[in-house]
Amino acid sequence: MESAPGNITPAAVPAIRAPEQLRFTGTGASYFGIWIVNLLLTILTLGIYSAWAKVRRLQYFYRHTELAGSGFDFHGSPTRILLGRIIAFTMLVVYNLSVRLHSIWTLAVIIALAAVLPWLLRNSFRFRLYNTSWRGTRFHFRGTVGGAYRVFLLNGFLSLITLYIMVPFAHQRLKAYQHDNSWFGQTRFSFHARAGQFYLLYLMLLAGLLAMGIIVAAAGIGGAFKALVEAQQHGGRVDPQVILRAVGILYGTLILVSVIIGPVFHALMTNLIWNNTRLGAHRIECNMSPLRLIWITVSNLVLLVVTLGLFTPWAMVRLAQFHVESIRVVPASDLQEFAAAAPEDVGAIGAETATAFDFDIAL
Amino acid sequence: MSVADNDLVITGESVNLRVPFAQVAIDERLGRAPRRLRLPDGTFCEVRDLDQLDALLQSVGHRDGWVDRMQRHLRLVLMALVAFVLVIAAAYKWGLPVAAEIGARHLPPALAEVLSTQTLKVLDGGILKESKLPAERQARLSSEFRALRLPEGGVPSSALLFRRSRPLGSNAFTLPDGTIIILDDLVTSMDDRQIMAVLSHELGHAHGHHGLQLLLQSSAVGAFWTFYVGDISGLLAAAPAAVVQARYSQKLEQQADDYGAALLMKNGLSPGLLAEALHTLLASHPGASKEGYLSSHPSTDARMRHLRELAAAFKPIEPE
Numbered sequence: 001m002e003s004a005p006g007n008i009t010p011a012a013v014p015a016i017r018a019p020e021q022l023r024f025t026g027t028g029a030s031y032f033g034i035w036i037v038n039l040l041l042t043i044l045t046l047g048i049y050s051a052w053a054k055v056r057r058l059q060y061f062y063r064h065t066e067l068a069g070s071g072f073d074f075h076g077s078p079t080r081i082l083l084g085r086i087i088a089f090t091m092l093v094v095y096n097l098s099v100r101l102h103s104i105w106t107l108a109v110i111i112a113l114a115a116v117l118p119w120l121l122r123n124s125f126r127f128r129l130y131n132t133s134w135r136g137t138r139f140h141f142r143g144t145v146g147g148a149y150r151v152f153l154l155n156g157f158l159s160l161i162t163l164y165i166m167v168p169f170a171h172q173r174l175k176a177y178q179h180d181n182s183w184f185g186q187t188r189f190s191f192h193a194r195a196g197q198f199y200l201l202y203l204m205l206l207a208g209l210l211a212m213g214i215i216v217a218a219a220g221i222g223g224a225f226k227a228l229v230e231a232q233q234h235g236g237r238v239d240p241q242v243i244l245r246a247v248g249i250l251y252g253t254l255i256l257v258s259v260i261i262g263p264v265f266h267a268l269m270t271n272l273i274w275n276n277t278r279l280g281a282h283r284i285e286c287n288m289s290p291l292r293l294i295w296i297t298v299s300n301l302v303l304l305v306v307t308l309g310l311f312t313p314w315a316m317v318r319l320a321q322f323h324v325e326s327i328r329v330v331p332a333s334d335l336q337e338f339a340a341a342a343p344e345d346v347g348a349i350g351a352e353t354a355t356a357f358d359f360d361i362a363l
Numbered sequence: 364m365s366v367a368d369n370d371l372v373i374t375g376e377s378v379n380l381r382v383p384f385a386q387v388a389i390d391e392r393l394g395r396a397p398r399r400l401r402l403p404d405g406t407f408c409e410v411r412d413l414d415q416l417d418a419l420l421q422s423v424g425h426r427d428g429w430v431d432r433m434q435r436h437l438r439l440v441l442m443a444l445v446a447f448v449l450v451i452a453a454a455y456k457w458g459l460p461v462a463a464e465i466g467a468r469h470l471p472p473a474l475a476e477v478l479s480t481q482t483l484k485v486l487d488g489g490i491l492k493e494s495k496l497p498a499e500r501q502a503r504l505s506s507e508f509r510a511l512r513l514p515e516g517g518v519p520s521s522a523l524l525f526r527r528s529r530p531l532g533s534n535a536f537t538l539p540d541g542t543i544i545i546l547d548d549l550v551t552s553m554d555d556r557q558i559m560a561v562l563s564h565e566l567g568h569a570h571g572h573h574g575l576q577l578l579l580q581s582s583a584v585g586a587f588w589t590f591y592v593g594d595i596s597g598l599l600a601a602a603p604a605a606v607v608q609a610r611y612s613q614k615l616e617q618q619a620d621d622y623g624a625a626l627l628m629k630n631g632l633s634p635g636l637l638a639e640a641l642h643t644l645l646a647s648h649p650g651a652s653k654e655g656y657l658s659s660h661p662s663t664d665a666r667m668r669h670l671r672e673l674a675a676a677f678k679p680i681e682p683e
Contacts, residue, residue: 030394033440037433039591040447043454056393056434063396070409071397100477136407258598304596315595 016068016335019285024324026064028314034060035313051082065324067134068335075138076131084124114153122148129182135339143181151177168198179277187338193276201268208261216253259301263293274327281332288326296322364408366423371400373408384423391431392417451587459580460612467575472540475575479538486544487526494525494547501525504545507555508562513570514625521569523562525550533647535561539578541569552647553640560627560636567622573615613662620666624673635674638667 038053058074065072091113098109122143129141155170172195179191267290274286300315329335365372371387373380380402388401398416399407410416420427433439494501508523521541528534533548543565550558568574593600611619624634641663 025396026394030435033434033436033443034393036440036443036447037430040443040450041430042590043447043450052430056391056430059391060393060396063393073399097474100474100481255598301596301598304592304599309592309599312592312595319595 015337017331017333019328019330020068020335021328022324023066024064024317024321025066026060026317026320028311028317031060031313031317035316047085048082051078051085054078054081061320062132065320067329068339070135070339073133074131075133076127080127084127087120118148118152119145121152125178134184137185137339139185140183141178141181142183143177147177147181168202169195171202172198175273179273184279187280190278191273191276192278193272197272197276201265201272204268205261205265208264209257212253212257212261216249219249259297260294263297264290267293270323270326279329280338282335282338283330283332285328285330286326287328288323292322364410364419366419369423384425389420389425389427392427392435455584459583460576460614463576463579463583464572466579467572470575475540475572478578479540479542479574482538483524483542483544490530491526491528491544494527496525496547496550500550504550504555504558507559511559511563511566511626512629513566514622514629515570519566521566533644535565537565537568537574539572539574541574543569548647549644553643556632556636557640557643559630559632560623560634560640563623563626564619564637564640565623566626567619568611568615570622571615571618573611573619576615577611616666617669620670624670628677633674633677634670635677638670638674641667641670 041049042053055078062072062074098106126141129139132139151174159166159170176191179189182189267288270288271286274284277284303311369384371382371384382402386403390399397409397411399409401407521543524544526544527547535545537543589600623637627634
């Protein structure tokens with residue numbers, strides 16, 4: 001933006017036809033202030049402020065995410081988010097109470113929750129996307145309620161009764177439901193990844209977990225458990241050292257899975273999903289490096305522990321930057337022209353979002 | 364962009380706007396993100412030169428919101444950090460025990476019962492085994508326990524269960540609904556009057572709903588931890604459940620001791636019995652108080668001293 005003192009004038013717009021990488025310009029230091037004020041005010045208001053905190057957090061991250069020199073924006077109203085949080089919290093409490101207090105009502109409550117959850121989640125997608133914009137044009141989610149019941153309830157149920165063999169399929173259907181029904185202004189997103197590709201990644205995940213299991217077995221956890229079981233049966237005392245080692249190995253395994261297998265799977269899955277998503281004729285490329293994600297996860301974890309959590313804002317910014325900057329938009333035509341020619345049909349959208357049940361259903 | 368007579372004037376190649384400044388909504392300054400001036404017709408103007416915009420806004424007397432200012436001035440941010448730490452420390456030290464006490468008193472008894480039944484089921488399937496005490500010893504202790512008169516009147520309503528456990532050794536504890544579990548090793552290491560003293564102490568925990576208080580406190584700490592690091596690391600958010608072990612505070616132990624002492628005196632027994640029982644427990648857990656009954660009972664010496672003082676002042680009344 002060129003500027004003379006007291007005067008700020010709009011810049012000229014050159015055409016964009018080459019692949020355009022998303023940029024993240026936030027910094028841990030500037031996010032720290034928002035983060036700590038959010039924490040303080042949330043505590044002081046016994047959680048009420050958390051809705052406003054969420055808006056500020058999302059605005060910080062959206063506005064520092066830039067495509068072709070323009071930031072994204074978040075427009076969600078804090079009161080809507082507060083309403084969603086109250087509903088989510090109530091459902092959580094009701095669920096926990098009903099699971100603990102075994103009675104005839106337990107099943108009824110679970111069925112009732114399962115019946116409304118897909119509808120709530122669909123409305124929550126709609127809220128999130130409608131309140132996201134780039135260059136003044138809003139995103140939309142137009143998934144049907146029926147579709148939500150299929151991807152959440154029916155596919156979830158199928159996964160359960162097939163002993164999780166259908167999980168990759170259910171995952172693929174969920175992503176298709178989300179991406180095929182997303183719009184940027186008048187332009188629709190589309191999703192092209194096949195279930196077979198999801199199965200391949202899940203097989204790799206399984207192989208990784210098995211390899212980890214073999215390593216753990218070799219580390220001698222079997223012996224420790226055998227000693228424990230024998231002590232249980234014959235009433236002998238177990239050497240505390242053995243128990244300590246077993247617990248150590250178990251927790252070590254959990255850490256290894258979360259900092260190695262988790263990030264690798266996440267990176268490969270994110271690549272698969274975004275490489276197979278298009279916006280109209282524009283392609284999207286995602287090139288997330290699993291090794292770099294492992295490094296970020298491990299170093300974040302160490303620094304979080306060392307700083308008693310005060311590193312959180314930097315950790316979040318690092319992670320956001322890594323995610324955002326692994327994505328490129330490959331334009332099929334001039335991106336500037338495309339953005340300029342995406343006017344809103346305000347009337348229809350206004351009606352769509354006027355329902356009382358659009359809110360962010362998350363805690 | 365400039366300002367004239369309280370109007371915002373935007374001029375450029377294809378724009379020429381003049382809007383009263385009071386009608387312009389100005390976004391917060393978040394880090395280095397471009398800031399937007401939202402005009403009444405729904406359009407907006409994105410500004411990247413943040414310092415120059417600040418100067419312009421200042422010249423028309425615009426003042427950013429207090430949260431906005433707090434978020435980005437180093438001194439205010441550091442004050443927020445200090446305030447956050449102080450609030451958390453104060454809430455943990457003073458607020459949490461009081462809130463847990465009030466909460467424990469008002470929770471429906473049905474909830475405590477369900478929690479206790481579940482806990483007992485888990486314990487019985489693992490760490491606890493059936494008692495090997497002779498039936499007549501169990502019956503005698505039970506009837507002595509039932510005959511105790513409570514300081515506030517009436518007799519104990521708590522259930523008394525006998526169990527055996529190697530890892531827990533010489534021990535007794537109370538579940539949230541007041542059910543007391545006493546282990547074989549403890550029974551065999553004491554005489555009946557000392558056992559009644561231990562049970563009086565446990566009745567003190569039951570009377571004060573200490574089990575529920577502990578549960579509420581650890582849930583609150585867990586919830587706070589999840590809130591604090593949950594955004595960034597699921598692994599860290601799950602950590603306290605594995606690491607932190609709930610313990611009665613010194614204050615709750617003393618409350619239970621005082622209640623136990625009052626109960627013993629009401630029944631014509633000396634509070635010194637509880638001190639003796641503590642002494643026996645201390646001896647049965649050699650190598651200091653790292654595990655078992657005493658680790659959850661801090662500063663046993665101070666407690667024994669206190670109980671002996673009570674005992675010295677105690678004049679047994681002949682039961683009528």
